[in-house]
Amino acid sequence: MFSYNQLFNFTESVFLSMGCPEEDARLATEALLAADLRGVDSHGIARLIGYVRLWDAGRVNPKPEVRIIHETPSTATVDGDSGLGLVVAPKAMDIAIQKAQVAGSGWISVKNSNHFGIAGYHAMRALPHDMVGWAMTNASPLVAPTNSLDRLLGTNPIAIAIPASEEPDFIMDMATTTAANGKLEVLQRKKQRAPLGWVQTKEGKDSTDPEELKAGGAMLPLGGESASYKGYALGSVVDIFSAVLSGANYGPWVPPFVSFLPLPENPVGEGIGHFLGAMRVDGFRPADEFKAHMDNWIRTFRNSKAKPGEQVLIPGDPERLTSEQRMKEGIYLLDPVIKDLEELAKKFSLTF
Numbered sequence: 224m225f226s227y228n229q230l231f232n233f234t235e236s237v238f239l240s241m242g243c244p245e246e247d248a249r250l251a252t253e254a255l256l257a258a259d260l261r262g263v264d265s266h267g268i269a270r271l272i273g274y275v276r277l278w279d280a281g282r283v284n285p286k287p288e289v290r291i292i293h294e295t296p297s298t299a300t301v302d303g304d305s306g307l308g309l310v311v312a313p314k315a316m317d318i319a320i321q322k323a324q325v326a327g328s329g330w331i332s333v334k335n336s337n338h339f340g341i342a343g344y345h346a347m348r349a350l351p352h353d354m355v356g357w358a359m360t361n362a363s364p365l366v367a368p369t370n371s372l373d374r375l376l377g378t379n380p381i382a383i384a385i386p387a388s389e390e391p392d393f394i395m396d397m398a399t400t401t402a403a404n405g406k407l408e409v410l411q412r413k414k415q416r417a418p419l420g421w422v423q424t425k426e427g428k429d430s431t432d433p434e435e436l437k438a439g440g441a442m443l444p445l446g447g448e449s450a451s452y453k454g455y456a457l458g459s460v461v462d463i464f465s466a467v468l469s470g471a472n473y474g475p476w477v478p479p480f481v482s483f484l485p486l487p488e489n490p491v492g493e494g495i496g497h498f499l500g501a502m503r504v505d506g507f508r509p510a511d512e513f514k515a516h517m518d519n520w521i522r523t524f525r526n527s528k529a530k531p532g533e534q535v536l537i538p539g540d541p542e543r544l545t546s547e548q549r550m551k552e553g554i555y556l557l558d559p560v561i562k563d564l565e566e567l568a569k570k571f572s573l574t575f
Contacts, residue, residue: 224553230268231256233564233575237271240571241278242285243307251309257344259554262545263396265405266341268556272563274307274338275570276482283307283337289314297326300469301333305494308339308360312497316348316358319501323354327506332469335494338362338480342382343396343542349384349501350392353510356384357500361465361472363479366400367441368459369452372427374441375474378403379461384539386504388514390521394539399458400442407433407442412559420447464498471496 231252238248259267277283287306291299299318303311315331322329339345342358349356362377378398385393402421410417410433417433424430425439436442445454466473472492479486504510521537529535556564568575 224555226553227256227260227550230259230554233568233573234268234271236573237275237567237571238285238307240573241275241283243310244286247286247307247310250313251307254309254313254340254344258341260546260549261341261343261542262549263341263343263403263405263542264557265403265409268564269405269408269560270338270340270480272567273480273482274309275567277337277480280482282478282482282486287311291318297322297328298330299332301331303333303336303494305335306337308337308495308497311336312339312345312358312360312499313348315497316345316356316499316501319499320349320352320354323349323501323503324352328500328502330500331498332464333497333499334466334469334471334492336471336497337478337495339495339497341396342380343384343394343539345497345499346382346384346396347392347394350386352501353386353504353514355386355502355504356382357498357502358382359461359465359498361462361477361496362404363477364475365404365436365442366444366458367423367427369444369455372425372441373475376444376455376458376462377477378442379458379465381457381461385517386510386514387517387521388511390518391537391543392539393517393521393537394542396539396542397445399445399454399461401445401447401454402442404436404442407436409557412557461498466492466496468498469496 235248235252238251284305287304289311290302292302293300301315315333319329319331339360345358346356359381361379364374366376378400380398382396416431419429422430422435422440422442444451462473470492471494472490476487476491504513527535564575
């Protein structure tokens with residue numbers, strides 16, 4: 224087990240070694256480790272070596288000039304200058320919050336960025352301002368649309384964070400596929416099979432092999448065999464808002480996260496795209512009044528009659544409980560992840 228502070232100090236040192244300014248290194252570390260704290264192990268420190276390899280390949284700019292290239296009072300398009308998505312996305316979210324403070328809501332579409340970790344972290348930045356936060360991103364094409372054999376979409380997550388008063392905030396953070404790709408990577412490290420409905424073979428047949436993507440297979444949209452068109456539609460919306468709207472790459476042209484794969488030929492945009500938003504609660508009703516009713520909503524659902532042996536949870540409950548536990552007890556890392564971190568320590572002459 225590793226304490227949060229241990230992992231924070233090491234991760235920050237790696238980003239500093241890449242040439243990130245101190246403020247950006249701290250921001251990237253906070254965003255990355257938010258995944259480990261909340262139990263989304265696939266998107267946390269396990270991905271640190273992947274960011275370093277992208278930097279080695281010249282695909283990540285450690286000192287980006289994140290700038291607005293088009294705007295109205297409530298909207299903007301942001302160029303991430305090939306920076307870490309872990310830095311670009313929270314800076315773009317802060318612009319959305321600033322616009323919301325003036326106009327009631329702020330909506331930012333981002334191009335020329337990279338993988339931004341968990342969507343929930345960015346959406347939650349709006350909560351201290353009594354705002355509803357939205358965060359989406361497109362990702363490299365690993366997902367076959369309904370009835371397709373071609374991989375055209377990413378796992379394309381959606382996160383919405385809604386403030387409450389006395390109750391914990393409502394945090395929805397979900398992929399638009401049956402499972403995130405990182406969960407397949409975790410199964411690969413554990414040498415376990417995937418549940419049916421996660422992946423298909425290159426011929427379109429059901430598979431439980433977590434390595435199926437390497438053989439030309441594809442991930443499947445949320446909704447299962449009878450309703451995958453729903454996940455397909457949601458993933459499409461994320462792709463359009465994040466990339467078609469901003470000028471980033473979309474569909475099959477989204478750059479891969481792994482550095483050993485070549486960039487797609489004839490790109491249609493720049494980098495990966497995100498979409499972030501912030502809405503002032505008091506743009507609709509007094510914030511205290513709204514949050515009191517959110518408390519009532521949450522208590523009503525949490526206290527509903529549950530199936531025998533089960534418990535009714537609110538979106539965000541599992542992650543919040545995991546975060547509390549891991550801050551006290553530490554964060555468990557798989558052996559392959561530890562080996563990757565030891566490799567990074569050696570590369571940058573650090574101690575892990």
